[in-house]
Amino acid sequence: VTLPPEFALIARHWRPLAGEGALDLADDAALLTPPAGCQLVLAADAMVAGVHFLPDDPPETLGRKLLRVNLSDLAAMGADPLGYLMTIALPQATTEAWLGGFAQGLAEDQRGFGLHALGGDTVSTPGPLTLSLTILGTVPTGQALRRAGARPGDDIWVSGAIGGGWLGLRAARGEIADPEGRSLARYRTPEPRLALGRALRGVARAAMDVSDGLLQDLGHLCRAGGCAAEVELPLVPLFDAAQDPLAQVTGGDDYELLFAALPDAADRVAAAGRASGTQVTRIGRFIAGPARVALRDATGQDITPQRLGWSHRA
Amino acid sequence: VTLPPEFALIARHWRPLAGEGALDLADDAALLTPPAGCQLVLAADAMVAGVHFLPDDPPETLGRKLLRVNLSDLAAMGADPLGYLMTIALPQATTEAWLGGFAQGLAEDQRGFGLHALGGDTVSTPGPLTLSLTILGTVPTGQALRRAGARPGDDIWVSGAIGGGWLGLRAARGEIADPEGRSLARYRTPEPRLALGRALRGVARAAMDVSDGLLQDLGHLCRAGGCAAEVELPLVPLFDAAQDPLAQVTGGDDYELLFAALPDAADRVAAAGRASGTQVTRIGRFIAGPARVALRDATGQDITPQRLGWSHRA
Numbered sequence: 001v002t003l004p005p006e007f008a009l010i011a012r013h014w015r016p017l018a019g020e021g022a023l024d025l026a027d028d029a030a031l032l033t034p035p036a037g038c039q040l041v042l043a044a045d046a047m048v049a050g051v052h053f054l055p056d057d058p059p060e061t062l063g064r065k066l067l068r069v070n071l072s073d074l075a076a077m078g079a080d081p082l083g084y085l086m087t088i089a090l091p092q093a094t095t096e097a098w099l100g101g102f103a104q105g106l107a108e109d110q111r112g113f114g115l116h117a118l119g120g121d122t123v124s125t126p127g128p129l130t131l132s133l134t135i136l137g138t139v140p141t142g143q144a145l146r147r148a149g150a151r152p153g154d155d156i157w158v159s160g161a162i163g164g165g166w167l168g169l170r171a172a173r174g175e176i177a178d179p180e181g182r183s184l185a186r187y188r189t190p191e192p193r194l195a196l197g198r199a200l201r202g203v204a205r206a207a208m209d210v211s212d213g214l215l216q217d218l219g220h221l222c223r224a225g226g227c228a229a230e231v232e233l234p235l236v237p238l239f240d241a242a243q244d245p246l247a248q249v250t251g252g253d254d255y256e257l258l259f260a261a262l263p264d265a266a267d268r269v270a271a272a273g274r275a276s277g278t279q280v281t282r283i284g285r286f287i288a289g290p291a292r293v294a295l296r297d298a299t300g301q302d303i304t305p306q307r308l309g310w311s312h313r314a
Numbered sequence: 315v316t317l318p319p320e321f322a323l324i325a326r327h328w329r330p331l332a333g334e335g336a337l338d339l340a341d342d343a344a345l346l347t348p349p350a351g352c353q354l355v356l357a358a359d360a361m362v363a364g365v366h367f368l369p370d371d372p373p374e375t376l377g378r379k380l381l382r383v384n385l386s387d388l389a390a391m392g393a394d395p396l397g398y399l400m401t402i403a404l405p406q407a408t409t410e411a412w413l414g415g416f417a418q419g420l421a422e423d424q425r426g427f428g429l430h431a432l433g434g435d436t437v438s439t440p441g442p443l444t445l446s447l448t449i450l451g452t453v454p455t456g457q458a459l460r461r462a463g464a465r466p467g468d469d470i471w472v473s474g475a476i477g478g479g480w481l482g483l484r485a486a487r488g489e490i491a492d493p494e495g496r497s498l499a500r501y502r503t504p505e506p507r508l509a510l511g512r513a514l515r516g517v518a519r520a521a522m523d524v525s526d527g528l529l530q531d532l533g534h535l536c537r538a539g540g541c542a543a544e545v546e547l548p549l550v551p552l553f554d555a556a557q558d559p560l561a562q563v564t565g566g567d568d569y570e571l572l573f574a575a576l577p578d579a580a581d582r583v584a585a586a587g588r589a590s591g592t593q594v595t596r597i598g599r600f601i602a603g604p605a606r607v608a609l610r611d612a613t614g615q616d617i618t619p620q621r622l623g624w625s626h627r628a
Contacts (some may be wrong), residue, residue, distance in 0.1 A: 021356075025462050026538065028390040028522055029357035029451070034348040042432050043343035044448060048439045076342040085541035087360035087446040089336075118356050125362045127441015132401040134448035135359060137343070147341050208342055224340065 009122060013103040019116025021083065027127040032083070039139040040082075043073035050127035054172055059098045060105035061188040062131065067109050069211070070135035071192035072255040076209040078145040078201040079137035081115035081194065087132045089125035113194070117144050145197065149206035150225030150260035152288040157204075157269055159193045159257040162214050164239035166251020176243075183239065190255035195276035197257060203268045207259035213250040215293050216309025218257055222291035225260070231284035234298045246303075250294065252310050260286060323433040323436060327417040333430025335397065344432035346397070352452040354396075357387035363442035368486055375410045375502040376445065381423050383525070384449035385506035386569040389426035390523040392459040392515040393451035395429035395508065395580035401446045403439035421561065427508070459511065465518035466538030466602040471518075471583055473507045473592050477526050478553035480565020490557075504569035509590035511571060517582045521573035527564040529607050530623025531572055536605035539574070545598035548612045560617070563609065566624050574600060 010025055018025050021032035026047050034040060047066050049055045067084065074081055090099075118136070147200075168187020178184050193209075200207060206225055209217045210217045215231065222229050228236035231249070236249050263271050266282065273280035284296075321349070324339055332339050335346035348354060361380050363369045381398065388395055402411075424430050462468075482501020485492035492498050505524075514521060520539055531547065531548045536543050545563070552562050575583050580596070587594035598610075609618045 001501070015450065023460070026534075028387040029355045029393070029449075031391070031453070032354040032356065033455065034354055040346040040348055040354075042346065042399060044399040044401050044434050044446075046403055046435045046437045046446065048403050048437055048441070048444075050440055051438060073342040077345070079343070085356060085358040085448050087358050089360055089362050121360045121446075123360045123362055124365060125441060125444065126364055127362070127439060127444070130362075130403050130441070130444045132358075132360065132435075132446035134399050135343075136356070139345070141347065144345050146337070161596050202582050220340075232446045288403050 013099050014117065014120065017103060017106055017110060017117040019083065022116065022118045025119060032118065035138055035143055039138040039141050039144060041074055041077045041079035041139055041144065042134065043070055044132065044134040045069050046130065046132040048130050057188065059101035063102050063106040064109045064189050066131050066133045067106060068190050068192050069255065070133050071113055071194060072190065072209040074135060074137040075197035076145060076157040076192045076207050076257060077139060078143060078197045079139040080198065081113055082136045082138050083115050083134055084119040084135045085118050086120040088120070088122050089130040090122065091129055092124060143201045145200060145204055145207035147206055147221060148224035149226060150221050150286045151205065151264065152227045152286055154205055154260040154286045155263055155266065155282050156218065156229055156231065156286060157259050157261060157280055157282050157285040158210070158214065158237065159196055159280055160191065161237045161239040161300050162210065162254055162256060163243065163248025163251055165190060165253025165255070166248060167240055167243060169253065186239070187253055190253065192255060193257045193278055196272060199272035199276045200259060203265055203272055204261055205258040207257055210254040210258050212252045213309025214254065214258065215250055215295060218293050219291065219308060221258065221260060221294060225286065226291070227286045228289035228292045228294070229284060229286050230294045230296060233281045233303065234294050235281065237279065237281045246305050250305055250307060250309050302312045316389070327413050328431065329435065331417060331420055331424060331431040333397065336430065336432045337431060346432065349452055351455055353455050353458065355388055355391045355393035355451040355453055355458065356447040356448065357384055359383050360444065360446040371502065373415035377416050377420040378423045378503050380447045381394040381420060382446050382504050382506050384447050384567065385427055385508060386504065386523040386592065388449060388451040389507045389511035390459060390521055390571060391453060392457060392511045394512065395427055395452040396450045396452050397429050397432040398449045399432050402434070402436050403444040404436065405443055406438060421555055456514045459514060459518055459521040461520055461522050461535060462538035464535050464541060464600045465519065466541045466599045466600055467577065468519055468574040469580065469596050470532065470543055470545065470598040470600060471573050471575060471594055472528065472597050473510055473594055474505065475551045475553040476524070476568055476570060477557065477562025477565055479504060479567025480562060481554055481557060481565065482518055492512050501567055502551070504512070504567065506569060507571045507592055510586060510592040513586035513590045514573060517579055517586055518573040518575055521571055524568040524572050526566050526571045527623025528568065528572065529563055529609060532607050533605065533622060535574060536607060537574065539600065541600045542603040542606045543598060543600050544608045544610060546610050547617065549550065549595065549597045551593065551595045560619050564619055564623050565623060
């Protein structure tokens with residue numbers, strides 16, 4: 001029996017990415033026994049060439065970025081990665097070399113983050129390359145971090161540094177210099193804070209990941225918690241202190257964790273940061289009042305920009 | 315805090331589709347407690363306008379078709395539906411009315427099939443409408459139907475009728491008459507055989523769903539089982555006896571179940587058909603030999619076509 005080219009494609013590039021439960025990508029579906037005592041955590045994200053990434057971004061990092069963006073959602077829930085399913089709509093002109101690089105990048109990250117492919121679908125498109133990924137994780141029952149839970153008086157914390165994704169996009173576009181490629185690496189391969197998320201179970205009162213701009217995403221924690229937030233700009237760990245701070249706190253693609261904790265849990269937050277090898281910084285406080293985010297400068301003046309974030313979406 | 319338009323879109327159209335575990339689509343991920351004693355069954359499929367459906371297909375059936383194609387994968391594993399995540403890349407010109415119709419069709423099928431949305435992502439694209447869906451189901455541990463398992467001497471069975479998807483595509487293109495819209499309905503809203511799949515647990519020795527043409531998909535069962543297959547064309551339940559039989563047994567989009575059973579399990583297969591209200595028909599037999607599919611006419615002559623099926627894919 002001669003098979004159409006899609007099957008050769010699956011065998012060559014995707015099958016090596018499949019792991020336990022994927023049934024070698026040869027069945028109609030994957031079959032997985034969920035670990036006992038756990039809840040499942042599920043998220044999906046899509047990326048379109050020319051919208052979410054540059055058409056000439058290297059194939060090696062594209063799949064990794066989508067995987068990491070989804071892993072960041074797991075981190076925000078305090079979950080451990082289990083597996084993923086990816087669908088890919090490929091332009092006709094896609095080369096074998098491109099596919100090889102794409103799969104190789106994914107393989108590398110799978111090893112690094114300890115998960116594997118469970119299934120997916122490869123189709124052709126007359127339009128731009130379009131990737132969609134569903135991630136599956138687990139969290140001990142009842143211990144997931146949630147967005148709702150911040151209360152007036154809670155500290156606002158953030159992991160890592162803010163603004164690197166935005167600077168990296170500008171570097172990729174050739175708009176700013178990035179001699180060491182530090183911000184470009186940040187944009188193309190963000191660092192999902194899985195170990196920190198895990199360490200924050202039972203410590204953070206609310207959490208999410210920063211994808212659409214620090215201030216805008218903080219607004220989500222405010223709405224979910226029914227409170228307002230004040231951020232002190234001098235406290236925010238900017239990715240590059242020499243660059244526009246307002247652009248960095250409203251730029252997207254950070255994939256850092258943003259979370260709330262009781263003031264007297266500050267030591268436990270610091271310990272979670274140390275245990276996970278992740279910098280954690282207190283950047284402000286939740287206060288009583290209707291959902292609103294205020295940014296203050298060193299003198300306490302309100303310098304909140306009109307636009308708190310951005311959005312790639314429809 | 316003013317939100318970008320994507321959030322209004324999510325609230326208006328997708329939130330009503332969300333159910334238990336989706337956390338109102340307001341968290342970073344869904345959170346789900348898997349039922350005890352079950353394995354998870356996971357599959358993903360993508361569809362691109364102009365490739366997998368016609369750009370002017372009604373929005374009410376598009377989401378339903380993708381959902382049903384995925385439900386058919388669950389049926390092929392003998393699984394029960396649990397939930398799904400969908401990502402949608404929308405062209406800029408998409409109207410609210412289109413989105414409303416799309417979501418309404420999905421809502422209807424969710425009710426009918428007893429599952430709900432767990433999450434997803436909506437992005438914009440400069441290209442064609444692109445949909446991706448990951449489905450999640452459950453099956454009692456160890457009872458999933460699998461592709462491998464057919465052995466020489468086993469009967470080949472198929473559910474429902476074969477060829478309706480292909481005829482419906484031709485009708486949608488205006489190439490053939492379809493006065494009652496029967497084949498068009500079949501093409502746009504295939505019938506996932508969930509009840510039959512469930513009833514075949516412990517009865518079928520191997521199973522899959524027919525998506526790329528009966529003969530081509532039968533080749534997969536042959537390869538997985540290490541045997542050959544002979545189909546008697548006069549036995550095949552064609553969707554329309556007045557239309558080209560070879561085109562119908564090699565056309566795609568049937569979403570019927572194709573399965574193997576021991577000859578002395580024929581009564582149990584028939585009982586599974588009755589219990590699920592689904593027609594089941596024996597169409598041939600697996601035989602010893604290297605993986606190969608042969609089609610025979612009423613005189614026993616080999617009339618196997620060169621091309622056994624088709625493929626939308628890359």
